[in-house]
Amino acid sequence: MTAPAALNTARPPAHEPAAGVSLERQSNGDRVFRVVLTLAAIAIPVLLAFLVFELWSGARLAIDRFGLGFITTSAWDPVAENFGAVPLVFGTLLSSFLALLIAVPLSLGVAIFLTEFAPMRIRQPVAFVIGLLAAIPSVVYGLWGIFVLIPLLRTTVFPFLERLLGFLPFFEGPIYGPSMLTAGIILAIMVMPYIMSVAREVLVAVPNSQREAALALGATRWEAVRTAVLPYARSGIFGAIILGLGRALGETMAVTMVIGNRHEISASLFAPGYTMAAAIANEFSEAVGDLHLAALAYVALLLFAVTVIVNAVARLLIWRVARGSAAGSKAI
Amino acid sequence: MGLIRDRRAWRRVRSNAMVVIMGAAVLLAVLPLVLILADLVIKGASSLNFEFFTSMPAPAGESGGGVAHAIVGTLIIVGIASAIGLPVGIAAGIYCAEYPASRITWVTRFMADVLNGTPSIVVGVFAWAWIVATQKHFSGLAGSAALAMLMIPMVLRTTEEMIRLVPNSLREAALALGYPRWRTSLTIVLRTTLPGIITGSLLAVARIAGETAPLLFTALGSQYMITNPNEPMAALPLTVFTYATGPFEEWHRFAWAAALVLILVVLALSIGARVALSRRAPNG
Incomplete structure (x- = not known):
């Protein structure tokens, strides 16, 4: 490329808006470059639109047949071709709720300890090690759940809970091992690193002046966190929790392996259950008829819709703190 | 007092x-x-012994054998997925970073976030409906497509974030010297961020290598050594799942061994990637 030609094609630096510069002033190389990149960038929205379309057309048979009644009835009978998703929706919500019940206090405790109290030297390494939990494949959690966690729960933890809290409907009935509570515990371990790392980022983003002001007024270290740091980070922490919820809702393999896979609603947490993702994983490749397949695709479509909404809410909340907008400081 | x-x-x-x-x-x-x-x-x-890595599985209920077919299957499926997912993700990431004012950037970034939060099983259903249902047979290729789709938003995000760290003065210097924009992007900006992009890519590969759900009804699994990606294929995560939920003691033993291999690969990739990055950018 000769120098004068190149000079002509020089354009403003990238972060100046490129709009309004006519294509005629670009060299061929620039044009090709931009076209290739644009194609890659456009591929993502196109793929996603295609995904929604494919799920919808796959589910169409079931949508036409059951309509929205699909999420209010609880039959699941492939032979009679009658399908309703209530037990699946219930199982998905309950297992995720249990997971959050366990994971939220734990991950917030870790996040607060690592940003506020821990010695500087160990903050990064400990966060890194806990982050490794997020790298473990779901199927490995499932394997561990089947052969280590379930025997432990069945012989020790569940009988203990039954003796202690057996008068509650949640802790009665026969103990099998695979159960809603087992799924909740596995899910809690799996979503904890996500909640912890986002909550940590949010807490790090809280300005030091908040802490200093509280300490200057004579607050103890914990009081400074409780009165000055947590209120400031509140919506971001909430976002971290919802992000964890999004993970828990869609988690498939580990849940499938420990929840017991039964289309039933039971008050007892010791009873087996089912989730939307687990039902798809188990039944899709063995579906007996077109309507069965369509019903499972319908479940996938619902699961997709729910996770999109949950993630959108989470990002909105985190973004509000990250921007340091009025929303964060208003909380005080 | x-x-x-x-x-x-x-x-x-x-x-x-x-x-x-x-x-x-x-x-x-x-x-x-x-x-x-x-x-x-x-x-x-x-x-874990030599036989485990090099032999085919023994008939159900018998002892001995290995998971060579699953290792080969995973390499092929993940290899094809990376060959599709990495270039698209990196190119889209460059686009989002280099043309931040474009409306496409806004839409792409938003959609990538949506895709990132999508459960992998849903992507599996999509790959099934798109490829398996139209071809009327299961294939490793369909599994690769699903994994590539999971990979793209991850790679896009890290690429974009890395490129945003490049100081504008570097770009301006290249442009002022008469470099056209495309050469600035490729030889100056991309060159500077290469370690970061490689880290992001390794992390993405590590994540999809352990994915099971999207392979259940795309690659399906197989008891044979299959090297043609257009046929149903075995993969390590699928093997762990089948053997763990199967009835035989011998299978359970194999499930643990296969899971150990899987986790060693995944942890090596993700720890290696993170260490490489933290050495480059101490404040990361």
Whole structure:
């Protein structure tokens, strides 16, 4: 490329808006470059639109047949071709709720300890090690759940809970091992690193002046966190929790392996259950008829819709703190 | 006076108690990682031998054999997925970073976030409907497509973030020297961010290598050594799942061993990637 030609094609630096510069002033190389990149960038929205379309057309048979009644009835009978998703929706919500019940206090405790109290030297390494939990494949959690966690729960933890809290409907009935509570515990371990790392980022983003002001007024270290740091980070922490919820809702393999896979609603947490993702994983490749397949695709479509909404809410909340907008400081 | 001192002491005690409780939370959080890794080594390591890596599975119920077919299958499926997912993700990431004012950038970034939050099983259903249902047979290729789709948003995000760290003065210097934009992007900007992009790519590969759900009804699994990606194929995560949920003791032993291999690969990739990055960018 000769120098004068190149000079002509020089354009403003990238972060100046490129709009309004006519294509005629670009060299061929620039044009090709931009076209290739644009194609890659456009591929993502196109793929996603295609995904929604494919799920919808796959589910169409079931949508036409059951309509929205699909999420209010609880039959699941492939032979009679009658399908309703209530037990699946219930199982998905309950297992995720249990997971959050366990994971939220734990991950917030870790996040607060690592940003506020821990010695500087160990903050990064400990966060890194806990982050490794997020790298473990779901199927490995499932394997561990089947052969280590379930025997432990069945012989020790569940009988203990039954003796202690057996008068509650949640802790009665026969103990099998695979159960809603087992799924909740596995899910809690799996979503904890996500909640912890986002909550940590949010807490790090809280300005030091908040802490200093509280300490200057004579607050103890914990009081400074409780009165000055947590209120400031509140919506971001909430976002971290919802992000964890999004993970828990869609988690498939580990849940499938420990929840017991039964289309039933039971008050007892010791009873087996089912989730939307687990039902798809188990039944899709063995579906007996077109309507069965369509019903499972319908479940996938619902699961997709729910996770999109949950993630959108989470990002909105985190973004509000990250921007340091009025929303964060208003909380005080 | 005594009352005030008592109250102050009480507040200090409470503060210290909270610090201790949260420190205990850290121990409790690290515990599952230690337990899982220990169990994998205890129950899996004894089955790792030469035969395990090089032989085909023995007939159900018999002992011996290996998972060579699943290792080959995973390499092929993940290889094809990376060959599709990495270039598209990196190119889209460059686009988002280099043309931030474009409307496409806004839409793409938003859609990538949506895709990132999509459960992998849903992507599996999509790949099934798109490829398996139209071809009327299961294939490793369909599995690769699903994994590539999971990979793209991850790679896009890291690429974009890395490129945004490049100082504008570097770009301006190249442009002022008469470099056209495309050469600036490729030889200056991309060159500077290459370590970061490689890290992001390795992390993405590590994540999809362990994915099982999207392969269940795309690659399906197989008992044979298949190298043609247009046929149903075995993969390590699928093998762990089938063997763990199967009825035979021997299978369970193999499930632990296969899981140990899987986790060693995944952890090596993700720890290696992170260490490489933190050495480059100490404040990362």
